[in-house]
Structures are given as C-alpha cells and as structure tokens.
Amino acid sequence: xxxLLPVPAAxxxxxxxxxxxxxxxxxxxxxxxGTVAQESPxxxxxxxxxxxxxxxxETHCEISWQFxxxxxxxxxxxxxxxxxxxxxxxxxxxxxxxxxxxxxxEHSLRREMATDxxxxxxxxxxxxxxxxxxxxxxxxxxxxxLVINLDRFSRxxxxxxxxxxxxxxxxxxxxxxxxLRGRDxxxxxxxxxxxxxxxxxxxxxxxxxVAKRIEAALTTPFRLSAFEIRVDCxxxxxxxxxxxxxxxxxxRHAQFAVKRAKKSGRTEIYQARxxxxxxxxxxxxxxxxxxxxxxxxxxxxxxxxxxxTGKITSxxxxxxxxxxxxxxxxxxxxxxxxxxxxxIIPLGRWAMEEAARAIAEWDRAAGGxxxxxVAVNLxxxxxxxxxxxxxxxAALARHNVSGKRITLELTESAIVxxxxxxxxxxxxxxxxxxxxxxxxxxxxxxxxxxLQKLPIDILKIDRxxxxxxxxxxxxxAIVRAILSLAQALGMQTTAEGIETNELAQTxxxxxCSYGQGYLxxxxxxxxxxxxxxxx
Numbered sequence: 099x100x101x102l103l104p105v106p107a108a109x110x111x112x113x114x115x116x117x118x119x120x121x122x123x124x125x126x127x128x129x130x131x132g133t134v135a136q137e138s139p140x141x142x143x144x145x146x147x148x149x150x151x152x153x154x155x156e157t158h159c160e161i162s163w164q165f166x167x168x169x170x171x172x173x174x175x176x177x178x179x180x181x182x183x184x185x186x187x188x189x190x191x192x193x194x195x196x197x198x199x200x201x202x203x204e205h206s207l208r209r210e211m212a213t214d215x216x217x218x219x220x221x222x223x224x225x226x227x228x229x230x231x232x233x234x235x236x237x238x239x240x241x242x243x244l245v246i247n248l249d250r251f252s253r254x255x256x257x258x259x260x261x262x263x264x265x266x267x268x269x270x271x272x273x274x275x276x277x278l279r280g281r282d283x284x285x286x287x288x289x290x291x292x293x294x295x296x297x298x299x300x301x302x303x304x305x306x307x308v309a310k311r312i313e314a315a316l317t318t319p320f321r322l323s324a325f326e327i328r329v330d331c332x333x334x335x336x337x338x339x340x341x342x343x344x345x346x347x348x349x350r351h352a353q354f355a356v357k358r359a360k361k362s363g364r365t366e367i368y369q370a371r372x373x374x375x376x377x378x379x380x381x382x383x384x385x386x387x388x389x390x391x392x393x394x395x396x397x398x399x400x401x402x403x404x405x406x407t408g409k410i411t412s413x414x415x416x417x418x419x420x421x422x423x424x425x426x427x428x429x430x431x432x433x434x435x436x437x438x439x440x441x442i443i444p445l446g447r448w449a450m451e452e453a454a455r456a457i458a459e460w461d462r463a464a465g466g467x468x469x470x471x472v473a474v475n476l477x478x479x480x481x482x483x484x485x486x487x488x489x490x491x492a493a494l495a496r497h498n499v500s501g502k503r504i505t506l507e508l509t510e511s512a513i514v515x516x517x518x519x520x521x522x523x524x525x526x527x528x529x530x531x532x533x534x535x536x537x538x539x540x541x542x543x544x545x546x547x548x549l550q551k552l553p554i555d556i557l558k559i560d561r562x563x564x565x566x567x568x569x570x571x572x573x574x575a576i577v578r579a580i581l582s583l584a585q586a587l588g589m590q591t592t593a594e595g596i597e598t599n600e601l602a603q604t605x606x607x608x609x610c611s612y613g614q615g616y617l618x619x620x621x622x623x624x625x626x627x628x629x630x631x632x633x
Contacts, residue, residue, distance in 0.1 A: 105195050106131060108140075112152045112188040117141050120189065129194070139165060140192070144176065151178045152188050163194075172198045214286040216264055217271040222349075225285035225293050229345035232283070232295060238338035238348075242305045244294040245352040246274065246312060247360065249330040251290035254322075262322050266329060269320055277315040278308065291356075293349065302337060302367070309333045309365045332359035336368040383439045385421055386432055390444050395419055397452050398621035401630065402473070402592060402614045405606035410631055412471035412505060414614065415453045416621050417445065437479045446480040450493045453504070458497040460628050470631060471533065473505035478512035482519075487526035494530070501531035507558065509537050513548055521552060528553045535592070540580060550587065557584045559610070561595025568601060581609045 100107045100123035108131075109120035117135040132138030141148070144163060151159045159178040166172050175197055180190040212224030220228060233241050248270065255263035267290070274292060275284055283295040294312075298304045312333065319326040334355025336348050351368040359366040389395055399413035417433070420426050436442040453472045460468040476486065494501055506527055513520050513536075524534055535556035536549075540563060559580055567573040577593070584591045593605045596615035605613060619630060 100126075103193065105193055107191065107193045110135070110141075110148065110152075110190055110192050112149065117145065117148070126194075129196070131194070140194075148178060148190075148192070152190060155185050157182050157185060172196065173201045174198075217268055217286050219271055219292075220283070220285040222285070222287045222293075225283070225287065225295070226345055226349065228283050228285070229295055229348065232297075233338065233345060240298055241338040241348075242296045242298055242302075243336045243348045243352040244296060244305065244309060244312075245287065245334045245336075245349070245356040246292040246294070247332045247334075247356045248290035249332060249360070251329060254327060254329070258322060258325075265322065266320055266327075270316065270329065273315040274312060277311040282308070287349075291353075293352070298338075302335075305335050305337070305367075306365065309335065313365075332356050332363075333365045334359050334368065335365065379435050379438075382427070382432055382435045383441065386419070386436060386439075386441055386445075389419060389421075390441060390448060394422075395445070395448060396623070397449060397456065398623060399456070399472070399627035400614060400621040401618050401627070402612050403618050405593075405602055405610055405613045410470055410618075411612060412473055413627055413631075414473040414507070415449060415456070415475075417449055418621070433477075437477055440479070440483070442477045442479045443484050446475075446477055446484065447489055447493075450474055450490060451496070454493045454497040454499045456624050457503050458499050459624070460631070461499075463628060464632075467503075468628075468631060471503050471505050473507055473535065475507045475537065476512065478509060481508065481512045481523060482516060486523050487530070490527060490532065491530060501527075502533075505533040505535055505556070507535045507537040510539065510541075513552065517548055524553055540576065546583075549583075554589060556590045556592055556611075558592045558594060561615075564593045564595040564601070564605070564615075565597075568604060577605070577610075578608055585609060 100109070100121050103123055104125065106123065106126035106129045108122045108126050111118050111120055119133070119135045119138075122133060127133060131140050135141050143165070144161075147159075147161060157180055161176050163174045163176045164171055165174060173196070174194040177193045177195075178190050179193070180187065184190075212220055212227060214221040214224075229241075229243070248266075251263065251266065254266055267286070271284070271286065271292070274294075278284055278294060281297050285293045285295075287293045294308070296305055296308055313331065316329055316331055319328040321327075334352045334357070336351035336355060338348065355366045355368040396418045397415045398418045399415055401410045402412045402414060403409060404411050417429055418426075419432055433442070436445050453474045457468070457470075457472045460470075480486070490501075490504070490506070494504065508520075508524075527534060533555045534553060535558055536554050537558045538560040539557045541560045557580060559577060563573050563576050563580075567577060581591055590611040591609075592612040592614055593610050594614050596602050596605065596613040596617045598617060602613050602617060622630060
C-alpha cells in the first residue's frame with residue numbers, strides 16, 4: 099500500500115525503546131532517508147519528536163524539517179499519523195512532502211524583490227528588512243541611517259541617455275562601497291538615491307566621518323565616453339536616538355534631512371523641530387486649500403499716496419487669512435506654503451478676481467471712476483505656470499473694469515526665471531493698459547539689461563532700504579541711486595515702509611513719486627478703504 103503513495107512514506111515501530119521500520123516505499127529510499135531505522139537521518143534528527151508522539155494519545159502531528167547542509171539543504175513537511183483505534187500503540191505512519199523546490203523558488207523571488215537589479219545592492223524593501231533585522235529593541239542608539247542623493251544626475255540621464263546614467267550609478271555604488279566599513283550596509287533606495295545603515299562606536303562623529311569619506315570618494319570625475327563628469331551628492335543623517343522604533347521612520351527622517359541638505363549645500367542631520375515645521379506646513383496647506391475653495395480668504399487694501407500732494411492714487415491688495423480656529427496667519431506664513439504646493443495659482447486668480455470686483459464696487463459707490471488703481475501681486479510661480487494675460491483679461495471683463503485701473507506687481511526673481519516668456523507676458527499685459535511695477539527692487543537678482551528692455555512703469559523700493567534711512571548714510575545712497583536709475587529710464591518710484599512725515603518729506607525731496615506705509619494707513623478692509631478714499 100505504501101508504494102501507491104507518491105511521497106516518501108514509512109511505518110515506524112517503537113519496540114524496547116528502539117525504532118524499527120516496518121515498511122518503506124521507493125520514494126523513501128531514493129530520498130536518501132535510509133532503510134535501517136537506527137541509521138536513518140529521519141530517526142537520528144527527529145527521533146525525539148517521534149518518540150514523544152508515539153508515547154502520547156495524539157493521532158496526528160505535522161512539523162517542518164530542514165535536512166542537509168546549507169548548500170544542498172532540503173525542506174520537508176513531515177506528518178506522523180495513526181488511526182484513532184491505534185491510539186496508544188507504539189507505531190505510526192510517517193509521510194514526507196518535499197517542499198525544497200517550492201521554498202527555493204520563494205527564497206529566490208524574495209531575494210530578487212529585495213535586490214536592485216542594476217547594482218546588486220539591497221533595494222528600498224531589502225534595506226528596510228535589513229534594518230529590522232539589525233536593530234534590536236532598545237539598541238537603536240547604536241545605529242544611524244545616511245541617505246545620499248546624487249546632484250545633477252538627471253542632467254546626465256537627459257543629455258547622455260539611460261545607459262550612461264546606469265553606468266554612473268554602477269560606478270557610484272562601487273565607490274560608495276569602497277568608502278564604507280565592512281559592517282556598514284549599502285542600498286540603492288531608488289533612482290539616484292542611496293541609503294547606508296551605520297553601526298556606531300562614537301555616535302554622531304562616526305556618521306559625520308563616513309559622510310566625509312563618501313564626499314571624498316565622489317570628488318574624482320566619472321569618465322563617460324569623451325566626457326569627464328563630476329557627480330556631487332547631498333547627504334542626510336538620521337540618528338537612531340531620534341528613531342521612534344520603526345525602521346521606516348529612520349529612513350524617512352534621513353530623507354527629510356537630505357532634502358534640507360540639497361538646499362543648504364552641506365550634510366544635514368535630522369532635527370525633530372524641522373520635521374515638526376514641515377508637518378505644520380502640510381497642515382497649513384490642507385486648511386489653505388479648503389479656505390480658497392470655500393471663499394474664506396479676504397483682501398485688505400493699503401493706500402499708496404502721491405508724495406507731492408498726499409493724495410491716494412492707488413491701493414495695494416494684500417491677501418489675509420483667518421483659519422477655522424480663529425488664528426490670523428500672516429502672508430509670510432502661508433504664501434511660501436502656497437507657492438511650494440501650487441496653491442498660489444488659485445490664490446492668485448482669486449486675488450485678481452476680488453480686486454477687480456472691489457474696484458468695480460467702489461466705482462458704483464462713487465457714481466463713476468473713483469480715481470484710484472488697485473495693485474495686485476503676481477507670484478513668480480504663478481507667472482511660470484499660469485496663463486496670466488488670459489486670466490487678467492477675463493477678470494476685468496467680468497466686472498467691466500478697464501486695464502488702466504490695475505497695477506500688477508512682479509518681483510525680480512520672477513523675471514530672471516524665464517526672461518523671454520515673462521517679457522511676452524508683460525507686453526501682453528501692457529497691451530491691456532495695465533501698469534507694471536517691479537516689487538522689492540534691489541533685494542533680488544537685479545539685471546539692468548532686463549530693466550531697460552522690459553515695459554516696467556514703476557520701481558518699488560523695498561522697506562529694508564527705506565526703514566531707518568534717515569540715520570543710515572548707506573541706505574540714503576542706495577535709495578538715491580535707485581531714484582536716479584528710475585528717472586534715467588523714465589520710470590516712477592514707490593517707497594515702501596514709510597512711517598514718519600520726516601521720512602516722507604525726505605523721499606519726496608529726493609524725487610520719489612509715491613509712498614506706502616503705516617504713516618498713511620495699515621491694510622484696511624474693502625469698506626474701510628473706500629471710506630478713507632472718500633474722506
């Protein structure tokens with residue numbers, strides 16, 4: 099009957115404290131499990147388990163068994179079984195199902211899934227597994243994770259092709275491996291990012307020393323065809339003492355640090371406070387998106403006055419936001435978040451729409467042209483991504499407002515980002531009759547060649563030059579130079595941050611056209627701004 103079974107099988111008896119085989123089938127013998135019980139590896143290795151089963155009242159017992167050396171190891175699922183009526187008898191049927199091929203395939207697939215096919219290093223999943231295996235509970239302080247991000251790699255890929263990029267990655271992996279200690283674990287996290295698990299002896303000093311060796315290893319240019327290309331890197335470090343216990347958190351913290359390193363140009367160590375700030379910004383982004391969609395934003399209007407007559411000539415529209423919790427956030431807090439997240443585009447569109455509506459409302463209240471313009475700020479991000487002329491034209495048309503009633507303020511950084519495209523945009527805006535002002539002049543990347551070519555009407559002198567100007571000769575010299583430049587180019591000027599009559603009079607004497615600041619008024623609600631204008 100045993101010969102009918104396709105798997106190794108044998109009947110085993112326990113007599114006088116010794117095992118003997120009652121019957122064996124051919125698969126049992128060919129599996130190398132022996133024909134004599136005392137010489138069989140089955141009895142030698144599983145005899146204790148088998149004896150315990152035979153001396154019990156159990157009818158079934160299934161176990162996993164690994165048999166052989168590491169190289170030619172075999173895996174079986176072993177079943178001891180007997181009929182219920184034979185309970186207590188010192189005999190049973192032993193069957194073995196060979197799982198070797200199945201488990202080897204599974205191990206091979208796991209290894210492939212955890213290995214980067216290009217470099218042969220662990221990939222992100224494999225790196226996480228190695229972190230979990232290496233870092234025992236309570237011992238995270240002995241470890242650190244470095245994340246290395248290659249700079250300019252995308253340019254290599256774009257200019258020289260994917261094969262050249264792969265060659266660089268393989269060479270980088272080889273150099274990084276040479277810069278590490280034998281016990282350190284290197285992985286390719288994906289794309290142009292590598293990760294290193296460090297075992298620390300001297301704490302942070304060890305991690306910084308390894309970071310220096312990595313930077314030194316990449317200083318020699320890589321040779322690709324006829325080119326020699328240097329690939330720099332940014333390095334972020336997360337110490338185990340900062341880890342909450344999850345290896346993924348340690349990797350995430352190091353990746354957060356490497357993003358800061360790309361901005362700062364030096365190796366960065368994860369700081370919990372910086373991470374908290376980033377989480378706060380995500381919270382601001384979420385609330386800001388809802389506020390824009392639900393119309394919870396407001397515009398305030400700060401007057402801009404003619405320094406010669408004191409008359410209000412225009413208002414600058416400034417976005418204001420009070421959160422659902424009643425917290426008033428300044429533009430310095432939410433505008434950078436809006437620019438980074440892309441929300442600056444719907445925010446800018448809303449501001450243009452609201453400004454056009456406000457000036458139309460003032461005209462209706464005045465029974466005609468109320469005599470002022472409204473200035474709206476355009477972000478550099480919005481200028482790059484949005485169709486500004488079409489957006490402005492549509493907003494003006496909806497409220498039946500002439501382009502001559504709108505001033506659009508741009509920063510220097512917006513102009514240098516894409517000069518040709520911005521020039522075309524500005525010409526299109528000028529064709530509508532709008533006034534164009536360069537905001538915060540002198541604080542960015544001033545390019546006089548662009549200044550001469552672009553259709554700019556007004557230069558706005560930043561408050562950093564105006565504030566405290568009367569007590570600072572250098573500031574007076576800078577303001578005088580800007581005013582002379584504007585006059586030579588046929589432009590008008592607006593000074594920001596005027597808080598005293600003396601300062602306003604000095605600027606007027608120097609030839610400044612307009613002034614803006616708390617001397618005249620703080621930013622006002624729409625109704626209050628019109629009331630000030632009427633007064």
